[in-house]
Amino acid sequence: MVSIYRSPSRNRLETDEEMGLKSRLIAECHSRLEKRRLEITAEQDDIARAIASETKSSAGDKHETARALMQNQREQIGQRLKETETMIGALQQVDLQNVHSIVRSGSLVTTNKGTFLICVAFGRFETDNTVYFLISPQSPLAALMTGKKEGDQFSFNNQEYRIVEVE
Secondary structure: OOOEEEOOOOOOEEEHHHOOHHHHHHHHHHHHHHHHHHHHHHHHHHHHHHHHHOOOOOOHHHHHHHHHHHHHHHHHHHHHHHHHHHHHHHHHOOOOOOOOOEOOOOOEEEEOOEEEEEOOOOEEEEEOOEEEEEEOOOOHHHHHHOOOEOOOEEEEOOEEEEEEEEO
16 A cells, blocks of 8 residues: 655655655654644634633623633643644754754654654654654753764663664
């Protein structure tokens, strides 16, 4: 089965054969974040409708409390939407054209402990029955990897990591 992705950096569809692993991970993560953004937007619309339809009841304090809770929920949803949009923007900035020999933001790093894409703090990411970790360039692990190359070693949380490949 051939999967087709919309490239976040180019405005065309690409197949698995045309895309490298890093591009496929970025495209799949972008797709999942877009889905998350739509779900959050739907939640935001539901809350807005609920607030608008809330009518003043005879129990004024209950009404005000319910309205305040809905407003608080609206703000939390707005924050989640902002974070998701920031992540989408960061993904669109990842350099997919160049292969990196030294670890930096946008690198796909294979170690003896797992494979990490340094781009956004998405966390554990499974695709094609393989687990990857999408981590922020500001994360402690990414900070330790930055500037290293294939064969270099480092220690994180009392575990030894060896960089096998940098892409």
